Amino acid sequence: MDSRTLSHLRALEAESIHIMREVVAEFAKPVMLYSIGKDSSVMVRLAQKAFFPGKLPFPLLHVDTTYKFQEMIEFRDQFAKDLGAELIVHTNQKAIDEGANPFKLGTSKCCALLKTRALLDALEAGGYDAAFGGARRDEEKSRAKERVFSFRDKFGQWDPKSQRPELWSLYNSKVEKGESIRVFPLSNWTEMDVWAYIELENIPIVPLYYAKEREMVVRGNQLIPLEHNMPLAPGEKPQMIMSRMRSLGCTFCTGGIASDADTMPKIINELVQFRRSERENRIIDHDQEGSMELKKREGYF
Amino acid sequence: MSESQLLRFSTAGSVDDGKSTLIGRLLFEAKGVYEDQMASLQKSSINRSTGPIDFSLLTDGLRAEREQGITIDVAYRYFATPKRKFIIADTPGHEQYTRNMATGASTADLAIVLIDARKGVLPQSRRHAYIASLLGIPYIAVAVNKMDLVEFSETVFDQIQKDFSAYAKDIGLKNLAFFPISALDGDNIVERSARTPWFKGTPLLEHLESAPVAEDRNFTELRFPVQYVIRPNLDFRGFAGQLASGVLKPGDEVMSLPAGRVTRVKELPTFDGPLKEAFPPMSITVVLEDEIDLSRGDMLVDPNHVPHVSRRFAAKLVWMLDEAGGPNRTYLLKHATQTVPCEIRRIRHRVDINTLENVQAEKLELNEIAAVVMETRRPLYFDAYSKNRAMGAFILIDPISNLTVAAGMIEESTPESVEPLQLRNLEFVGEANESATGTQLTNAERFARAGHYPATVWLTARRAVAYLLERRLFDLGCQVHVLADDSESHLLPELSRVLSNAGLIAICSIASPDPSERDRAAGFAAANRFLEVPAKELPARDDDAVEVIIKRLEDLGVLRRKDRFERGEGI
Structure with missing residues (x-):
């Protein structure tokens, strides 16, 4: 390779850093959505690089549904502490107090209250005019068309039909008061890129991504981890299964996969062999065709 | 992988x-x-x-x-x-x-x-x-x-x-x-x-x-638009941005725009340790040797290859909004890391994309492509899109709806595409020589009074050199004035002519390498009274560069020999 050619990971890194600096230069009050997952870990590393030797010039915001894995919460608190970053945790406490959970409400409604509503409330409360998210365009069909700077109206809603054209790396950051931009610095990364970068950069991730014996319930073709007193269907019996999480969400709605990939090289190797997309194990995407697009229109990330 | x-x-x-x-x-x-x-x-x-x-x-x-x-x-x-x-x-x-x-x-x-x-x-x-x-x-x-x-x-x-x-x-x-x-x-x-x-x-x-990747990459002409200033404490000031073109190493000489200050790169710090070399499209942070004032929208460039600096340029626009647009409206223009108010001064013609014919047009509709003349409220530092994509691309934003209304590509300026602003109510007398009509003064008289002949120094790049030269010539007793082309490079030839007619040495500090302007300025000046100094012929240190120019003015006979100045003769 030409000595003055960037590898694809370094080219993606340069693009993401440019995006982050652009946001911090042009917006009054940015925030970074931090979901604790591998994409968030990469996004935070890129932010450290973008503003080195300074600290992150924005807080991290975690929307906590209270149904996250315990390992995630422990990781989150340690990670923010090590980083010296400001961490804001927001929960839709009213909905939790009223007993919101996916078994009672169904996954769509539960997500709407605990994630979408909670997120919109947190953004409004903080007066943030720009919010970074770790979504990638390769994750899901509706994301493939979303802009890097994705406009949201006063109600936090996305209109896929009237997106601003986005050319070169000239991002339009003009918003009125109350409107905002969701920014996706990892837009052009793939799942493989994220893993390869985590390995290259030795970035800490939640141990749930590594395989170990876990207590699981086999439900259809999903492996559901047993946490938060998940109600069992008749005939279901928990068993110890060598497994790991390929993407992280709430315990009820994140399926694991049977795997013995307990190191980073094994995970990457598994991914190369893999013929199934990562969100397959995310139950919310399968509610109905185009379900992610509907959620996004309402303000979901 | x-x-x-x-x-x-x-x-x-x-x-x-x-x-x-x-x-x-x-x-x-x-x-x-x-x-x-x-x-x-x-x-x-x-x-x-x-x-x-x-x-x-x-x-x-x-x-x-x-x-x-x-x-x-x-x-x-x-x-x-x-x-x-x-x-x-x-x-x-x-x-x-x-x-x-x-x-x-x-x-x-x-x-x-x-x-x-x-x-x-x-x-x-x-x-x-x-x-x-x-x-x-x-x-x-x-x-x-x-x-x-x-x-x-x-x-x-x-x-x-x-x-x-x-x-x-x-x-x-x-x-x-x-x-x-x-x-x-x-x-x-x-x-x-x-x-x-x-x-x-x-x-x-x-x-x-x-197929070769990024065939259009340019490693020779440094263009570094300052995107953000990183200042975590009083001891550190880093200029962050993505390198648009050129290669940057510690020790390299760089010129800041619009100030024209020349300094050197001290360090290229990163999270992973300092860089030995940066090249496009890396996102980097630059620490400079000298404390110079630089903020978002400014640019670091190669002092020997400066970009065009102008408020007016020719461009192609692709109209992207379902509402028509055109002249007599203010838009925001985002180019590199600068956003400035602008107007479409004139639609030269629309391009019929099916026949490639040029068609007259008063306004631009969705999906139409047109050749236009743009005018910005502040000068842009740019290259033609065909030479440097990152330095020739811009978008237009409607300041009311905030929508992106057009994509623009800056074209190579020609006298046909961008007509110079006219200096109204100014009637130029002829050449600054004895045969000019009207004037009863001769150049010899001006020489006797000022100690030098009127002349035009055409200095590309190195704004700092222009002002230092002005200082030195003034200290030598010359009547001198710097014309900088921040506002309108097309006016420089005419303005230099006015100054010459008045007996001054006009130093045109010009960023635009447009040869037609140079030719016009040279045409106005009398023989041996026009000195063109390309930046690449000058030593790196500003003081040395000024000495070289003064020597050449003496060789031309514009100035008397320095020793005579020093003895106080002729002043």
């Missing part, structure tokens, strides 16, 4: 020429389609009852579009082979979506233009090619699809190749490659097809793996 390169390509095709099928095929062949996506695909295909697996559904993203059966926006797709990672900007070929095609083309290293073998080169194919040329995509792959429906006829393929090449020549497209393919059956996608024994080229995917 971590050492592969990144190639961005755009695809353009008409509704029925199988573009989505081709992309689906590429993803499938490169194993970029997952099993569960295939399953979901089979499910969707049944809904639409279009027979077997429809690869096009992989790329038709949104609900509304699936219902209409066409893609209506730009979708990004990803796949990788062991050699490269690819980003596809999939853009619709539908007539009213020129804006999307331009969007997808803006970041592409290569474009795939699809042609239906049965239909040949249609107006749509020409439009795609024209937009690829307008957006400066360096490589074009012409995929002649549906060869299975013309019995893999070499004659058909040759005719299309001939027709397209002729058109490409007209619009200045270079680096064409042609592929006879069937996206449906996979011919000449991954392997050479047995059904086209006459085809001697490589399969399409192999071409994508080997």
Whole structure:
């Protein structure tokens, strides 16, 4: 390779850093959505690089549904502490107090209250005019068309039909008061890129991504981890299964996969062999065709 | 994997020429389609009852579009082979979506233009090619699809190749490659097809793996737009940004714009330790030797190759809003890291994308392309888009709706495209010499009074040198004035003439290398009274550079010998 050619990971890194600096230069009050997952870990590393030797010039915001894995919460608190970053945790406490959970409400409604509503409330409360998210365009069909700077109206809603054209790396950051931009610095990364970068950069991730014996319930073709007193269907019996999480969400709605990939090289190797997309194990995407697009229109990330 | 390169390509095709099928095929062949996506695909295909697996559904993203059966926006797709990672900007070929095609083309290293073998080169194919040329995509792959429906006829393929090449020549497209393919059956996608024994080229995917990446990269002329200033404490001030062109190393001399200060790079610090060298498109942080005032929108450039600096320039616009636009309205122009108010001063003509004819126009409608003259409230530092994409690209934003209304590409300025501002009510007397009409003063008298002849010093780049020279000449007793072209480079020749007529030494500190302005200024000056000093002929230190210029003014006879000045003679 030409000595003055960037590898694809370094080219993606340069693009993401440019995006982050652009946001911090042009917006009054940015925030970074931090979901604790591998994409968030990469996004935070890129932010450290973008503003080195300074600290992150924005807080991290975690929307906590209270149904996250315990390992995630422990990781989150340690990670923010090590980083010296400001961490804001927001929960839709009213909905939790009223007993919101996916078994009672169904996954769509539960997500709407605990994630979408909670997120919109947190953004409004903080007066943030720009919010970074770790979504990638390769994750899901509706994301493939979303802009890097994705406009949201006063109600936090996305209109896929009237997106601003986005050319070169000239991002339009003009918003009125109350409107905002969701920014996706990892837009052009793939799942493989994220893993390869985590390995290259030795970035800490939640141990749930590594395989170990876990207590699981086999439900259809999903492996559901047993946490938060998940109600069992008749005939279901928990068993110890060598497994790991390929993407992280709430315990009820994140399926694991049977795997013995307990190191980073094994995970990457598994991914190369893999013929199934990562969100397959995310139950919310399968509610109905185009379900992610509907959620996004309402303000979901 | 971590050492592969990144190639961005755009695809353009008409509704029925199988573009989505081709992309689906590429993803499938490169194993970029997952099993569960295939399953979901089979499910969707049944809904639409279009027979077997429809690869096009992989790329038709949104609900509304699936219902209409066409893609209506730009979708990004990803796949990788062991050699490269690819980003596809999939853009619709539908007539009213020129804006999307331009969007997808803006970041592409290569474009795939699809042609239906049965239909040949249609107006749509020409439009795609024209937009690829307008957006400066360096490589074009012409995929002649549906060869299975013309019995893999070499004659058909040759005719299309001939027709397209002729058109490409007209619009200045270079680096064409042609592929006879069937996206449906996979011919000449991954392997050479047995059904086209006459085809001697490589399969399409192999071409994508080997086409040079970022052919237009420029390592010679430094352009570093300052994006953000990192100042965590009083001891550290770093200028952050993405290198647009040129190579930067610690110790390199750089000039700041608009101030024209010359300094050196002290360090290129990163999270992973200091860099020895930075090149495009790296996002870097620059620490300078001297404390100079620099903020977002300013630029660091090569002192020997400065960009154009002007408030007025010629450009091509692609109009992207369904509401018409045009002159006499204020827009915001975003270029590099600067956003400035601007106006479209004049629409020179609209380009009919089907016939390539220039058409008179008063306003611009959605998807129209026009040649315009832009005027900004503050000067921009730019290069022609054809020479440097990052330095010649801009967008226009409506300040009321905040929408992105147009994409712009700055053109090489010519006297025809950008007429100079006229200095009204100023009547110039002739040359500053004795034969000029009217004046009773001679140059000899001016010389006797001032100690020097009137002259014009044409100094490209190095604003700092211009002002130091002014100081030195003034201290020597000269009447001198610097004309800087921040506001309007086209006025400099006329202004220098006025100053010369008044007996002054006019130092034109000019960033624009436009030779026509230089010629005009030289034409106004009397023989031996015009001194052109290209920056590359000057020593790096400003003091030394000034000495060289003074020496040359003496050689020309503009100044008396320095020793005479020093003895106080002639003043």
